[in-house]
Amino acid sequence: QKEVEQNSGPLSVPEGAIASLNCTYSDRGSQSFFWYRQYSGKSPELIMSIYSNGDKEDGRFTAQLNKASQYVSLLIRDSQPSDSATYLCAVNEDNNNDMRFGAGTRLTVKP
């Protein structure tokens, strides 16, 4: 069974701090990686995609990928209460057509 693992949390950070979310995956053939945010009662929405080793920055969000360690992370700088949500890590293999999701990490940003 190919797995995508995340700490379920909850992760609590104060407003303005950096939130660090981590994800590991088991399939070395994985080629594309995504972070989704899901507010309570809503559907997941895409935040970041990353395909190559290294960092990718978009505003307050930075995704980091290390294929050798099979590890992908999401950093949220200057965290805001509106960032409070569940963050889902998703992984897509090269020769498969389904995207596998982790169980999600619930983040709470306290004012």
Add this chain to the structure above:
Amino acid sequence: KAGVTQTPRYLIKTRGQQVTLSCSPISGHRSVSWYQQTPGQGLQFLFEYFSETQRNKGNFPGRFSGRQFSNSRSEMNVSTLELGDSALYLCASRKGGTNTGELFFGEGSRLTVL
């Protein structure tokens, strides 16, 4: 540009009944995936369709089935409903062709089985 549209948004069924859920993808998207989301299991992959063909299937019993039409709209059906089928069913679309594109989700269909 309209997003992914799912109908119905909410429905209540009883055990043994069957249900059909509908999904209209974003215009131009040819791939449609279905997921089941429950508090205990998270997002579980059901199946993915591209050009009316099922390309991949998750580990769900045969009671769960789907299809895709020539206009890329998709339906999923669950027969002989069980209490454990109560969940949020999410449809997601992407352009298709390759499998590396981002998925865009609809608002979901929340099914309650009594």
